[in-house]
Amino acid sequence: MMDPPKSNRPNALWLMSRFAPHLALFGVLIIIWELLVRTGVITTIMIPKPSSIGASIIDLYFVSGTIWPHFFITLTEAVLGFCIGAAIAIALAVGSSLSDPFRRYVMPYAIVMNVTPGIALTPVIIAWFGFGMGSKIALAAVISFFPIFVNTLTGLMQVDNEREELFTSLGANRFQIFTRLRVPAALPLLFAGLKIGLTTALIGAVVAEFAQATAGVGVLMNRFSFQLNMGASLATLLSMTLIGLILFYSMEFLDDRLVFWRREERREAVSRKRARAWKRRAETSGRTR
């Protein structure tokens, strides 16, 4: 395998040589699959030809565009559910990290919620919130709660005795120790939790759609499967992958921005930015004086 070029951005040639083998393997697998179906080794009822999945993709995504309204509904459900779940999880984790009694009251419920399969709540949640988006958002919130709660709490409970002693010796109060030491130190774990939670939220939204819904990619996929239109069904599945990727990489991006001190290039970039900001301030305050 070739080493990446020395410049920060990989060039097109390097990218091609890097990914060509993967593309080739993917192409070969698709061709074998297509041949197996065409020669009748696999029946079309069960598994569609890659070419018919391709045709469905072109129709659903580009010609009729049927997929898009459902795509955005599911995306919205997952994101809103995640936001609600994350807000509650972070609030409870902060409370639990600040107060031992509070944590002792919250913990049993959080654990019971975790060991109960959240997905099993689907019928109940649909009964409470109806067939619309409400029930999808609620289920997404419920099952994304725990990973975020546990990771945030673990992060906030990490104690570095020497650093706490440093803050104490500087006369810092509890609030200052919390905001300037505990929270930044917890950020890496918080983001690990958010990444898991976001993917979990999508599962919640889709499962609730499978159960009972009027719109969303889950509904669409159900419909195609009942019609035994396997090509369209799998083409719809692809949209869930797409939503998953969008969600995961937006969180990855935020992680990279906010927890910048863990990666060398980001550290260097932020370091240069802070140096420029310092200089600018020194210049302006010099002028006003």
Next chain:
Amino acid sequence: MEQQAIIEANDPGTAVVAGSNVGKTFANGTVVALDNAEFTIPKGKFVSLVGPSGCGKSTLLRLIAGLIAPTSGHLHVHGTQVAGPRQDVAMMFQRATLLEWRTAIENVLLPTEIAGNVEDADRERAMELLHLVGLGDFAFSFPAQLSGGMQQRVALARLLQTGADVILLDEPFGALDEFTRERLNVELLRIVAEVGATTVFVTHNIAEAIFLADEVYVMTPRPGRIAKVIDVPLERPRELAIQTSPEFNHLVDEARDVLGAH
């Protein structure tokens, strides 16, 4: 009132740190970390605490810093009793304890931020201090971009940023290699003299303790005690080469005798 008399007897005019009958026990009195410590440190003096592990060096430092309270006796800094962390005392640890999400200069500014608002003058002072410890060019580097020795320099600049004139150092360069440690020790002497601070320095190393100090407190464990105070009459500024002189070796032997006899 009785201990007040003792402190005055120890010359209250120049004593910056004074302890009378200071004791600290842990585990319900079963571990005597420090027993009946009596000492006075005059203004601007450099005191080394030396002794084997567990003899109460860190305990004494943390008592002076107000991080823990004595179980007996009294401690005074600048004539007032130590009742908790205070502005005129600052401490530095074996680990640099920098915040890795802050640049060097932002780490130096932490004490100012905790005490109140950061003004332009504080920023200028922080930058001067980074130059003083030889890191002017690294003000915007993150701790991960700095070597262990450079990180300790940032921690030293942060300590000076507090403006405290009593400086407590708990094996500050103990985790560094010998070359770096010797160089930083020489720089420490220069910097401490420049800001006129009263310093207490903890180390395991007898030669290092003597080289740096005006007075060496030799401590022994179980119970933790100040077994002997050795006066170091060597002239300043000191070169590293004095460590081979007969006077220096005589002082080393004196300390060894106390520790060996224990």
